[in-house]
Every structure is written in structure tokens, then in C-alpha cells.
Amino acid sequence: MKLEGFVSSLRSAESHEHLLRILEDRGAPVAEVDGRRFLIVIEGDFEGRKFWTEINGEKASGALGDAILTAASFPFKCKRPYTGGNVIFVPMDDVESKEFVVAYTDGENGAFYLVKDGDVRRISREEYEGMKSKMPEFRVKGISDEQVESMGAFFG
Numbered sequence: 688m689k690l691e692g693f694v695s696s697l698r699s700a701e702s703h704e705h706l707l708r709i710l711e712d713r714g715a716p717v718a719e720v721d722g723r724r725f726l727i728v729i730e731g732d733f734e735g736r737k738f739w740t741e742i743n744g745e746k747a748s749g750a751l752g753d754a755i756l757t758a759a760s761f762p763f764k765c766k767r768p769y770t771g772g773n774v775i776f777v778p779m780d781d782v783e784s785k786e787f788v789v790a791y792t793d794g795e796n797g798a799f800y801l802v803k804d805g806d807v808r809r810i811s812r813e814e815y816e817g818m819k820s821k822m823p824e825f826r827v828k829g830i831s832d833e834q835v836e837s838m839g840a841f842f843g
Contacts, residue, residue: 688713690720690761694774697763703733706765707791707798716740716789716800717779717807724779724805728758729791731772733765738772741790744819747775754781754827779805783826788818 693713700706706729710716715727728747730739742750751758754777764771786803788810799815801808810818 688718688720690759690776693718693720694761694763697729697774698765700733700765700770701767703736703738703793703796706733706738710791711798711809714807716791717802717805720776725776726779726782726789726802728775728777729772730775731763731770733770733793734767735769736793738791738793741792741819743787743822743825744790745825750825751777751827757781777827781828783828784823787822787825788815790815 696709696713697706700709710727710729713727715729717724718727719725728740728751730737730747732738740747748755755775758778759776760773761776762771762773786801789800789802791798797812799810799812801810801814801818
């Protein structure tokens with residue numbers, strides 16, 4: 688699937704649940720896009736209801752650390768007013784953890800997955816809650832020292 692097609696498909700979501708189905712139909716949380724495998728992180732707001740991605744029980748923005756700076760991020764809007772967010776593509780080549788759990792949630796509802804050695808299995812909320820604290824530390828390659836130095840020049 689092409690990157691543009693993936694992002695465009697999110698625009699057709701008519702509810703939070705529909706958005707979750709679209710993500711799963713596209714292979715999330717680990718999807719092949721443009722011939723590469725990516726961990727799909729999504730966050731936003733659906734008609735006033737916030738949603739986000741958790742990795743091992745921590746919001747993805749925190750779990751990814753500075754690796755979020757090297758990931759590709761694309762905004763999207765849905766059909767309903769006041770809906771949309773960002774989808775972030777983290778290259779699986781950069782994910783060092785062999786096992787972790789992912790939740791796409793709004794705090795009450797969601798879709799939950801176990802990722803083990805690149806394979807994905809949908810799990811229940813109860814399984815997710817029981818597993819998230821038992822997972823090894825989630826590790827993803829951060830930005831290199833050279834990249835930090837070049838960013839320092841950019842940010843002054």
C-alpha cells in the first residue's frame with residue numbers, strides 16, 4: 688500500500704470505532720507501506736473525544752522518546768466536523784524491542800495488540816492490562832549524535 692492511500696483511508700472514518708477498523712484493515716499496528724514495515728501510531732480527536740496510542744501502557748509519544756523526531760508524521764481530517772489527528776510511521780527497522788503491546792484507545796474503548804517478533808495478534812483489553820507491565824522495556828533507536836548536532840545548528 689502507498690503512504691498516501693493509507694493516510695487517505697483514515698479520512699473516511701465516520702466514528703472512532705470505524706477509524707479502528709480502518710487501521711486494522713490496513714494492517715496496523717504494524718503495516719507494510721511503500722514496501723517497508725512501520726509501527727503505526729495515531730493520536731487525535733474525534734468529535735471532542737481524544738484518542739491516542741499506548742505502547743506497554745505508556746502514551747506512544749513518551750515511549751518513542753526522541754525517535755519520534757525521525758518518524759514520518761502526517762495530519763488527517765475525517766468526515767465529521769472537529770475530527771482528525773496525526774498518523775506517525777515509525778520504521779520497524781528502528782524498533783529494537785522484540786515484544787510489546789499496543790493499544791489504540793480513547794481511555795474507555797480501543798483495540799489492543801501483542802507484537803512479538805514482528806507478528807501481530809489482537810488481544811482483549813484484559814490481556815493488554817495484564818501484559819503491559821510485564822513487557823520488557825520498549826526500545827527504539829533514537830536520533831544519532833550527528834543528527835543532534837545538525838539539529839542544534841538548526842535550533843540555534
